[in-house]
Amino acid sequence: MAMIREVFKHLFKRPVTVKYPFEKTPIAERYRGKHEFYVDRCVGCGLCARECPALAIELVPSDKNVNGRIPVFYLDKCIFCGQCERICPRAAIRLTKFYELASPDRKTLVYSAG
Ligand code: SF4
Ligand code: SF4
Numbered sequence: 001m002a003m004i005r006e007v008f009k010h011l012f013k014r015p016v017t018v019k020y021p022f023e024k025t026p027i028a029e030r031y032r033g034k035h036e037f038y039v040d041r042c043v044g045c046g047l048c049a050r051e052c053p054a055l056a057i058e059l060v061p062s063d064k065n066v067n068g069r070i071p072v073f074y075l076d077k078c079i080f081c082g083q084c085e086r087i088c089p090r091a092a093i094r095l096t097k098f099y100e101l102a103s104p105d106r107k108t109l110v111y112s113a114g
Helices: 002-011 047-051 083-087
Strands: 035-037 057-061 069-074 093-095 110-112
Touching: 035 069, 035 110, 047 057, 047 083, 083 093
Parallel strands: none
Antiparallel strands: 035 093, 057 069, 069 110
């Protein structure tokens, strides 16, 4: 009897789930998603790679700055802690709210400024 009462109680209530991906729930204000990297600001200091707890950043050779290197981000390893964004002295990294990163191919999760 208690179960039937419970069923009727919920029969006319709105569902608590949404039909993702057709509907999306609002994202928290401080949500940390995919990186945005501003290569023109980067000086190749390497602090982001040194501080990354997940070893998700590698410095690769580049002619974009005087130190001759820029970071590449491995989003399949990233834990989205935001440490690289915080430590960068040039504000060259910003974590966006983009979270739809699922992919069958890990190569698509390598993010670089080229
Ligand atoms: S967000 Fe954290 S885990 Fe991801 S690349 Fe930056 S420092 Fe590394
Ligand atoms: S910490 Fe900032 S300036 Fe230094 S290498 Fe990383 S992105 Fe470039």
